[in-house]
Amino acid sequence: MSLIEVTDLAKVFDGEIRAVDGVTFHVDEGEVFGFLGPNGAGKTTTIRVLVTLSAATSGTAIVDGFDVAANPHDVRERIGYAAQFIGVDGDLTGRENLVLQGRLHGMSSDGANQQADHLLEVIDLTEAADRKAGTYSGGMRRRLDLAQALMHEPRLLFLDEPTTGLDPQNRHALWAYLRELNRDGVTIFLTTQYLEEADALADRIAIIDQGKLVVEGTPDELKAGIGGDTISVTVDDVEGAVTTLKGLDDILEVQAHDHEVTLYVADGGSRVAEVVRALDAAGIAPHTLEMSEPSLDQVFLKHTGEHLRVEEVAQPSRMVMGRTTR
């Protein structure tokens, strides 16, 4: 059964900016659905329509049997939502934040307090529970925000870039918890700009770019859709390289974006030397050469013509800095 049914959904801002441009998809009960795309692709706009915070310009969205436009109240009762931008009251303690959300979802005072105690333990905030949330670290606030969305035990959870700004350790801990929630029967709709996150969590993935759905399927289906490995070279003479590489035998496809030429082949490992020789013979010296097995990055590249570029919110860590130095 589908918990979410989205048909031809569009959202136009100021009469001209088509943030979401006619997307159709469905999310089945019990699955983790990954909505993957770069910044500005339309992920947040879509999720805000689904959680009733924003009205669609056209199209329909049915969440757990209720139309988000016609019956927003019924939808709100059934869903939990953690926004990309954390909504935590810094003047209230962690526990008070949770109880407030519980009460606003119709829980009794006792019920809300019990559930808050339980969730504080689950997200490992019991010790900090009675401190003002304004004193929490980014990771703690993120966890508290997620717990707020879980207070009323919704069976459908919307998470907008839940791990943006988290360090790798916190990110992996959150993934583990989300898997656990999913095992307990919570359906999760998740947006992310991290390929590895979609790969690690999602049963099915839809890639969105510039307001349009590009492709949809399980991670394996999407990877299989590439049909093989990829060999990418960056060159100055793009046309020359494309012509040369198209001349090779058993090539699935050749694509060019900017200075990068990507070759799709069945077995990349055995073809690298051949590619280098062919380019050399044509007088083309590649600046870089990279061979990859099918990955979501390749899926994204193939369908959008671009790599998925992630704009990190957090300060670059030393590790990332080190990698960029040669």
Place this chain on the structure above:
Amino acid sequence: MTYAIESMILLRRNLLKTRRVPMLLFFALFQPLLFLFLFSQIFSSLGDLPGFPYESYLQFLVPSIIALTALNSAFQSGMGTVTDMDDGMLDKFLIAPIHRLSIMTGRILSDGARIILQATLILAVAWLMGTRYATGVAGMLVMLVLAALFGMAWAGLSNIIALRSGNAELTMMIGILITFPVLFLSTAFMPEALLPDWLGTVAKFNPITYIVEAERALVNEGWDWTAIGQSLAVTLVLGAITLTGATRAFRKAIS
């Protein structure tokens, strides 16, 4: 859940938030007392003028300080709304299955509660300074209610500015800009008899005049039901306008 319960939950949250910033609470309570002290001292000799119809300037001044405080306090209301928008808390409230208007109601009621607290302190300190209340404790309670209702009506205006601009500084500045002319173009600091003619006319169209006069009667004369009725009517009209405007601005801001 009912609209009333939801509003009370949000009212409690807003008050809790105020309590959590003790410095803010301190100054909210200290400022009116400072004004009470300064004005009563600076203008004390006005009370000796021929034609000044009250026993002392202090007896005359207490309702004015309450009106000033109610206005000041009311104009902070919009800032809380902007903070909630900026903190993502408004979205958290909107995502909950509650009546949307309870968000505004909880906000305005918490302003009323804060004004009651402030006005209570003013009445008590003024009593210590020598003010005597003709209508006793019952009159003081009525004064608190009038002040709170009056402040809540102005809080509507503050929220219109806040919701339309989304800017806390601008909301505060416009509030201050309105407060002072509105106060001085009334009988708050000078009895009508001593105002220039044109100002006396302007004061008649100023809602502040009616709240101040009703409270002044309660302090100095007794139960002036006409003045109380006029004050309530003015507050009601003002409140109907500002709260309708605030509701519209709110619906527009969240759509």
